[in-house]
Amino acid sequence: MLKEIVSTLAAVCTAMTAGDTFGQDLNAMNAAFNARLNGQMQATTNNIVQSNMNNPYVRQMYLQYQQQGGRLDFPSYCFRYAETGGFTPEGTARAIQSQQMIHQRDQANMNAYLQYSAQLQRDTNDYRNAVQDKWARQRGENLSAQATYVSGSDGSSYQLPTNATPGQIFQDRASGNYFGMDIHGQYWMSNGQGWWQPLTYRQ
Structure with missing residues (x-):
C-alpha cells in the first residue's frame, strides 16, 4: 500500500510540474487522491475479511457464535474477528x-x-x-465639522474643527490648551508653556 501511496504522490507532483500549475484543479486532484486512498484501504479491509471467511477455524468459530445466538452475518463477524484479534x-x-x-x-x-x-x-x-x-x-x-483627536501622552481626547485653516491657533476653554494645525493637516496641542505635541485623529 505504501508503494501505491508514494506512486500517487509522485503522479500529483509530476502533474504539477509538467504543466500550468495554476490551471490545475487542485480540489479535484485532492478528491481523486482521497478516493484512491480510501479505495486502497477498503480493498485491504476486504482482503482481510475474505481471508478470514476462507479460514476453516474462523468458520467453525462463527458456527459456535450462531449457536449461542449471535446475529452478525458472516462477513461482519469476520471483520470483528480481525478487529479484535480473534475476539x-x-x-x-x-x-x-x-x-x-x-x-x-x-x-x-x-x-x-x-x-x-x-x-x-x-x-x-x-x-x-x-x-x-x-x-x-x-x-x-x-x-x-468636528472630529475627535487624541493625545498620545495621556490619551485625552478633544473635539476639534475639521475645517481649520493651517497655521490657525485657537484655545479650548474647557482645558485651557491651545491647538493648531500645520500645513500637512496635522493637529498639535500646547499647554501654553512652549511645548507642542501631536494629536491623532481617532478613526
Missing part, C-alpha cells in the same frame, strides 16, 4: 480503546469547528459593527 480479551480491549480514541478525536474536531465558527461569527459581527460605527461617526463629523 481475545487483549484484542477486544484494543478495539474498544481505538474506537474511543476515534470518537474522542471526532468530538474534539467537532468542538474545534464549532468554536471556530462561533469565533468567526463574533469577529464578523464585531467588524461589521465597527465599520458601521465608523461610518456613523464620520457622517456626524461631516455634519458638525
